[in-house]
Amino acid sequence: MPTVTMRVNGAQTSADVPENTLLVDYIREHLRLTGTHVGCDTSQCGACVVHIDGKSAKSCTRLATQCEGSEVLTIEGLAAPNGTLHPLQAAFKEAHGLQCGFCTPGMIMSTLDLLQTNPKPTDPEIRSWLKGNICRCTGYQNIVKAVELAADEMSGS
Amino acid sequence: MYEFQYAKPSTVADASTTLSADEANQPLAGGQTLIPTIKQRLNAPGTLVDLSGIGELTGITREGSTIVIGAMTTHATVAANATVRDAIPALAKLAGGIGDPQVRNIGTIGGSLANNDPAADYPSAALALNATIKTSTREIPADDYFQGFFTTALEPGELIVSVAFPIPEQAAYGRFEQRASRYPMVGVFVAKTASGIRAAVTGAGQDGVFRCAELETALTSDFSAKAAEAVKVPADDLMSDLHASADYRAALIPIMASRAIAGTA
Numbered sequence: 001m002p003t004v005t006m007r008v009n010g011a012q013t014s015a016d017v018p019e020n021t022l023l024v025d026y027i028r029e030h031l032r033l034t035g036t037h038v039g040c041d042t043s044q045c046g047a048c049v050v051h052i053d054g055k056s057a058k059s060c061t062r063l064a065t066q067c068e069g070s071e072v073l074t075i076e077g078l079a080a081p082n083g084t085l086h087p088l089q090a091a092f093k094e095a096h097g098l099q100c101g102f103c104t105p106g107m108i109m110s111t112l113d114l115l116q117t118n119p120k121p122t123d124p125e126i127r128s129w130l131k132g133n134i135c136r137c138t139g140y141q142n143i144v145k146a147v148e149l150a151a152d153e154m155s156g157s
Numbered sequence: 158m159y160e161f162q163y164a165k166p167s168t169v170a171d172a173s174t175t176l177s178a179d180e181a182n183q184p185l186a187g188g189q190t191l192i193p194t195i196k197q198r199l200n201a202p203g204t205l206v207d208l209s210g211i212g213e214l215t216g217i218t219r220e221g222s223t224i225v226i227g228a229m230t231t232h233a234t235v236a237a238n239a240t241v242r243d244a245i246p247a248l249a250k251l252a253g254g255i256g257d258p259q260v261r262n263i264g265t266i267g268g269s270l271a272n273n274d275p276a277a278d279y280p281s282a283a284l285a286l287n288a289t290i291k292t293s294t295r296e297i298p299a300d301d302y303f304q305g306f307f308t309t310a311l312e313p314g315e316l317i318v319s320v321a322f323p324i325p326e327q328a329a330y331g332r333f334e335q336r337a338s339r340y341p342m343v344g345v346f347v348a349k350t351a352s353g354i355r356a357a358v359t360g361a362g363q364d365g366v367f368r369c370a371e372l373e374t375a376l377t378s379d380f381s382a383k384a385a386e387a388v389k390v391p392a393d394d395l396m397s398d399l400h401a402s403a404d405y406r407a408a409l410i411p412i413m414a415s416r417a418i419a420g421t422a
């Protein structure tokens with residue numbers, strides 16, 4: 001069984017896992033970080049989105065072994081150590097960008113990637129970016145609002 | 158998932174050796190097609206040969222009048238690359254419209270062309286631009302490379318190393334998206350190339366990507382959105398499935414070509 005080693009939310013992690021272990025299973029089952037969700041088995045829903053080396057990716061469609069030596073960021077890595085929410089998390093709460101919350105970790109990790117390259121996205125840019133994130137509850141309206149709110153907050157306008 | 162082994166070679170030669178050792182061994186690029194099929198138990202690899210450690214498979218360069226893109230270059234990289242945007246903006250646009258942002262961050266041009274999904278975007282650009290597929294053993298012109306439904310000229314163990322796209326005088330891409338899968342239901346890539354007008358259609362053909370003679374004839378006499386829209390495409394060899402009938406796809410082809418040229422696709 002190969003040993004995989006990667007940094008997750010800034011901490012070095014390592015485990016012996018079978019070759020067919022998905023990154024999401026490494027995160028959920030081995031590290032017990034269960035904020036990253038699995039909503040489908042067709043790579044289409046985006047509930048499992050994390051950042052791998054700074055870019056958003058579907059952790060259900062990546063092997064743990066492929067992430068050897070990588071820097072991984074999950075939803076648990078966003079809030080400050082004292083519990084202060086990241087501006088995107090705060091905006092989703094403020095704008096009612098969630099109902100059941102199942103899609104929310106993926107929504108936030110995905111749109112964090114958007115805001116890193118496009119700090120003030122337009123409504124159509126946000127909607128187009130969210131193609132890979134499915135929500136069964138909200139109808140997306142408040143998710144888009146939350147991202148706009150976070151963009152304002154994060155760019156200080 | 159079935160059990161499999163994993164290897165991460167650092168040269169094309171080492172990858173080829175592992176791949177030819179057993180026909181169950183398979184190359185792994187971004188895994189955005191391969192991993193879902195393994196998860197569904199539709200595929201049982203022996204050893205997955207991860208190509209991401211092979212430096213010679215990445216990078217984008219301009220070599221005279223061609224743009225050469227390494228097989229492991231992601232869709233997001235192609236979409237954002239200044240050289241591609243400058244020389245073949247339609248190709249950058251195509252890459253930037255594939256699937257969703259997370260698929261584009263990981264999926265690669267080599268994986269897409271090796272897979273040759275009948276609804277994939279890249280095959281239309283490769284065929285319309287008369288690209289050359291450079292492999293671990295030879296160079297294959299796009300006209301010989303695509304051989305039907307999920308079928309290519311690649312031999313077992315043969316790796317795509319890079320794809321060379323001759324820079325066209327003009328090119329445009331239009332796709333009508335199937336909203337649930339995010340793949341094109343019809344995608345049309347039209348190009349004014351050194352070897353004449355070429356138009357390739359993806360998403361619609363029963364045998365995968367194909368050159369559309371009706372569009373090519375019309376656009377050769379008048380390369381305009383209006384001329385494209387007036388074309389009648391026969392539905393005979395087109396796909397019918399739960400998303401659309403062959404007739405509907407036939408009707409969409411000239412519309413997508415026309416919108417591509419008009420810049421409204």
Ligand SMILES: Cc1cc2nc3c(=O)[nH]c(=O)nc-3n(C[C@H](O)[C@H](O)[C@H](O)COP(=O)(O)OP(=O)(O)OC[C@H]3O[C@@H](n4cnc5c(N)ncnc54)[C@H](O)[C@@H]3O)c2cc1C
Binds near residue numbers: 268
């Ligand atoms: C939700 C979703 C939506 C998508 N939407 C689209 C879309 O709209 N349009 C589109 O075109 N695609 C779409 N895709 C597919 C995506 O573009 C894939 O990235 C691509 O088809 C395969 O590239 P990959 O790098 O992930 O290859 P992999 O999945 O790793 O490999 C695919 C196949 O190619 C082989 N292979 C890989 N690299 C090489 C090489 N260098 N030489 C020889 N063989 C090789 C592998 O063995 C495998 O058989 C979508 C995928 C998903 C999950």
Ligand code: FES
Binds near residue numbers: 048060
């Ligand atoms: S769990 Fe649905 S895309 Fe990963």
Ligand code: FES
Binds near residue numbers: 100101102104134138
């Ligand atoms: S809030 Fe329930 S799925 Fe999005």
